[in-house]
Amino acid sequence: MALLLLAVLRAGASEAPMFVARLEPPLPREAAARIVAGAEDAHFVAEPYAAATPSRLAGVWYRLRLASDWRDPRPPVLDIADPQGLEVTVFLPPAYAGVERSVYRADGGEFTRHAISIVLPDDLRADQPVYLWFGPASAVPRRLAITDMAQARTRDLVSARLDILFPAIQLATLLVMLSFFIVLRERVYAYFVGQMLFIVLFEFYESGVGFEYAPLAWLAPLGIRATWLMSLLAAILSTDFARQFLDLPHGAPRLDRVLAAASWPLVALALLVVAPGIEATGWLEDVLSFAFLLLAPLLLVAGLLAWQQGGRRGGYYLCAWVPGLLLVILRALQLTLHWPQPVWLEFALPAAFAFAAIVLAFGLADHIVSIRHERDIAHRLAEHDMLTGVLSRRAIVARLRSAFVVARAQERPLAVLFLDLDHFKRVNDSYGHRAGDQCLRAVIAPIATELRQGDALGRYGGEEFLVVLPGATVANAEGVAERIRRRVEEMPMLISGVRVGLTLSIGVATLEPDVATPDDLIERADAALYLSKSGGRNLVSTHRGPLAPAAETAHGPAE
The missing domain is CATH 2.60.40.2380 (Immunoglobulin-like)
Known part of the structure; x- marks a missing residue:
C-alpha cells in the first residue's frame, strides 16, 4: 500500500x-x-x-x-x-x-x-x-x-514515513526475538537480532535518517562509509544466522565451510571501510558490490539445499529472503554497472527486508514449537517405560508422592495397588523373553480399563506394577483391584498358538493416620501382595494392622 x-x-x-x-x-x-x-x-x-x-x-x-x-x-x-x-x-x-x-x-x-x-x-x-x-x-x-x-x-513526507515504517517493522520483530534469546539462550536468536539491527542501521544511513538524529549522527563524518559499514556487518551476521538457522554444519558441511570462510573477507572489508586514508570511491566500492554479488547467491543456494533436504527452516528461509537477496543482487549490479537507481528500488529493498523479518520471526517461532515438541518427547520417554508405555518407576513414585502431599493437606483418602504377574518366570523359561515381554504389554489394557482419570499406572520393576488411586477408600480400591484381577484372568492370551493363562496377585494399601511417608504406603501394599502370593496367587489382599516384618515383604523402600 x-x-x-x-x-x-x-x-x-x-x-x-x-x-x-x-x-x-x-x-x-x-x-x-x-x-x-x-x-x-x-x-x-x-x-x-x-x-x-x-x-x-x-x-x-x-x-x-x-x-x-x-x-x-x-x-x-x-x-x-x-x-x-x-x-x-x-x-x-x-x-x-x-x-x-x-x-x-x-x-x-x-x-x-x-x-x-x-x-x-x-x-x-x-x-x-x-x-x-x-x-x-x-x-x-x-x-x-x-x-x-x-x-x-508531499514527496518528502511520504518518503520520510516510509523511511521509518519498514525499519519499525523490523525493530518490532527484533525486540520479540531478543526476548526469546533472553529466555532460551540460543545463538540463532542472537544472530537474528544482530542481523536485523545492522540491516535497520543500514536502512537509516541509506535513507539519510541516520545522519539526522543523535546518536546515529555520530558516524556522519564517515559519510557513505557508515552505510557500507552497516551493510557489511549485516552481511556477516546474516551469514552466521543462515548457518545456524539452516543447520548447515550437519546438512551441508562443505557449503557451511565456504560461508564460514566468506565471513573473514567481509570482516577485512569492514576494517578497510573505517580505515583512514582509503578512498571512499573507486576500487573499494567495486569490491563491496562484487562481495554482495557472490554472497547473495550462496545464501540462496544454502536455503535451497536445506529446503530440498526436507527442512521446514529451508522453506521459511527461501520465502523470507528470495525477494530481498534478489534485490540485493540487483542493487549491486546497478552500482557496478552505473545504472540509475529506479524509483521503486528506493523502498523495495527496505520493504523486502521488513518482509524477511516477519517471515523469519514465524520461522523462529516454529523452531521454538519444534524444540518444545522434541523436549516433550524426550520428557515422555524419560517418564515412561519403553516396553509397556506406562509410567516408569521413578515417575510413578513421583506421582504417588504428589498425591500423598495433596491427600494429607486436604484430608482425602488415597490408595495404592501393588500388582505382580503370577508365574512370570515360568512363562519366560517356557516361551522365551519375547513372549514374556508380550505378556507384560498385554496386561496393561485390562488394568488401564478400570482406572479413572487422575489415577496413575506405572511399572515398578520386572513383572510388577504400581497403581495410585487418589481419593479411593479401602472399598473403592478393593473393588478396582478385584475387577482388574478378574479381567486379566479372563483375558485370552495366545503364545505360539498356545493359550496361556495369566493371573495377577494384588496388594492393597490405603492412607492411614500412622502412614508417615509414601514409602511406608508402598511397603504396606507390598506386604499385602506378599499375602496374596503366599495365599495361592491370583488373589487380592488388603493390608490391615501394623506393618509386617521386613522378611515378609518383597521389596525395600521406593526410589
Whole structure:
C-alpha cells in the first residue's frame, strides 16, 4: 500500500521541464567564478535526460535551465535523488554564491535527507541558469527534478514515513526475538537480532535518517562509509544466522565451510571501510558490490539445499529472503554497472527486508514449537517405560508422592495397588523373553480399563506394577483391584498358538493416620501382595494392622 501510494505521488507530480547540460572537459571547483559568469557556457553539452552523473576521478559541473519562466506562486524546489556519497555545491542566481549541500551535514532546511532538496528563487527565469558542482563520487546517474514547494513537501513526507515504517517493522520483530534469546539462550536468536539491527542501521544511513538524529549522527563524518559499514556487518551476521538457522554444519558441511570462510573477507572489508586514508570511491566500492554479488547467491543456494533436504527452516528461509537477496543482487549490479537507481528500488529493498523479518520471526517461532515438541518427547520417554508405555518407576513414585502431599493437606483418602504377574518366570523359561515381554504389554489394557482419570499406572520393576488411586477408600480400591484381577484372568492370551493363562496377585494399601511417608504406603501394599502370593496367587489382599516384618515383604523402600 505504501509503495503504491509513493508510485502514485511520483507519477502524478508535475515536474517542471528543464534543460540539463554537463561541462566538457571538466574544470575544478576553483573555476566557479568563470563558470557562473557564463564564460564556459559554450562548453556545456546537453544531457539526454534530467540526471547528473558524477565522476570518480574529478568533480563535474552541471548547468540547469527551466524551459520557461517559473510562474507558480509557490517557490520551485530542486531534488537530487540517491544522494549517498554526494558533495554538491549549488550556485543560485542572482548572486551565484556557492552553497555546499550534503546529506552528511545539517543545512537548516525544512526537508529530510532522503534527497538533497534545494529551494530555488521563486522568480527564477528560463534565462537564469543554476550551476551545480558535484565532487568525486560513484558514477551512477542521479535523477534531477524541479517541482513546486507543495509537491516537494508531499514527496518528502511520504518518503520520510516510509523511511521509518519498514525499519519499525523490523525493530518490532527484533525486540520479540531478543526476548526469546533472553529466555532460551540460543545463538540463532542472537544472530537474528544482530542481523536485523545492522540491516535497520543500514536502512537509516541509506535513507539519510541516520545522519539526522543523535546518536546515529555520530558516524556522519564517515559519510557513505557508515552505510557500507552497516551493510557489511549485516552481511556477516546474516551469514552466521543462515548457518545456524539452516543447520548447515550437519546438512551441508562443505557449503557451511565456504560461508564460514566468506565471513573473514567481509570482516577485512569492514576494517578497510573505517580505515583512514582509503578512498571512499573507486576500487573499494567495486569490491563491496562484487562481495554482495557472490554472497547473495550462496545464501540462496544454502536455503535451497536445506529446503530440498526436507527442512521446514529451508522453506521459511527461501520465502523470507528470495525477494530481498534478489534485490540485493540487483542493487549491486546497478552500482557496478552505473545504472540509475529506479524509483521503486528506493523502498523495495527496505520493504523486502521488513518482509524477511516477519517471515523469519514465524520461522523462529516454529523452531521454538519444534524444540518444545522434541523436549516433550524426550520428557515422555524419560517418564515412561519403553516396553509397556506406562509410567516408569521413578515417575510413578513421583506421582504417588504428589498425591500423598495433596491427600494429607486436604484430608482425602488415597490408595495404592501393588500388582505382580503370577508365574512370570515360568512363562519366560517356557516361551522365551519375547513372549514374556508380550505378556507384560498385554496386561496393561485390562488394568488401564478400570482406572479413572487422575489415577496413575506405572511399572515398578520386572513383572510388577504400581497403581495410585487418589481419593479411593479401602472399598473403592478393593473393588478396582478385584475387577482388574478378574479381567486379566479372563483375558485370552495366545503364545505360539498356545493359550496361556495369566493371573495377577494384588496388594492393597490405603492412607492411614500412622502412614508417615509414601514409602511406608508402598511397603504396606507390598506386604499385602506378599499375602496374596503366599495365599495361592491370583488373589487380592488388603493390608490391615501394623506393618509386617521386613522378611515378609518383597521389596525395600521406593526410589
